[in-house]
Amino acid sequence: MVKTLTKGFFRRSVHEVAPDLIGATLLFKGAGGRIVEVEAYHHTDPAAHSFRGPTARNAVMFGPPGYVYVYRSYGIHWCLNFVCEPKGSASAVLIRALEPTTGLPAMRRRRGLADPRLLCAGPGRVCQALGITAAHNGSALDELPFTLLARTVEADVVAGPRIGITKAAEKPWRYGLKGSAFLSKPFRSRN
DNA sequence: TGCCCGATTAACT
């Protein structure tokens, strides 16, 4: 019996939730897969959208945990986040990559691509593959069309610097499944 | 109102 993750799972620090999400399964309207890469953003973090206080765009981040924050990136892509911590702390986990397991034909069609390694390897690609847009901003993670399933085995989680940011770029708040072939970028091995 | 730039991606050289 696979456990469904509900809002209580997110009622913790984003730095605890983020690595715990690695290996969990995200489904959206019959498509999705295992979460293999995420990044943590906290409201005291200069790289976070919530750093400068609440605005119309980031309002969901300032709401209760267990909800979805979707924003437009570079005027082109959508990016998916899960809100963490008790209401008001304004932290979230960016979903950066999935290992596709369910609904591959639909994801291939939306991406115009066959290679499963590239279907969901990046935050913009995840949203394009699953068909997630701003219309889903503010949706609950434990209510349809979203389903989130806990991992069934322990995950070997690695951490490293986040991608594509200029502020607080040295913080090791990117988490991934060690050795996964479905990451947006490899993690530097620790030798 | 105008300007700068970004939690990206794909197509280049």
Place this chain on the structure above:
DNA sequence: GTTAATCGGGCAA
């Protein structure tokens, strides 16, 4: 390795 595409948010004026 480099760069265009593309546009809304946030801040200065």
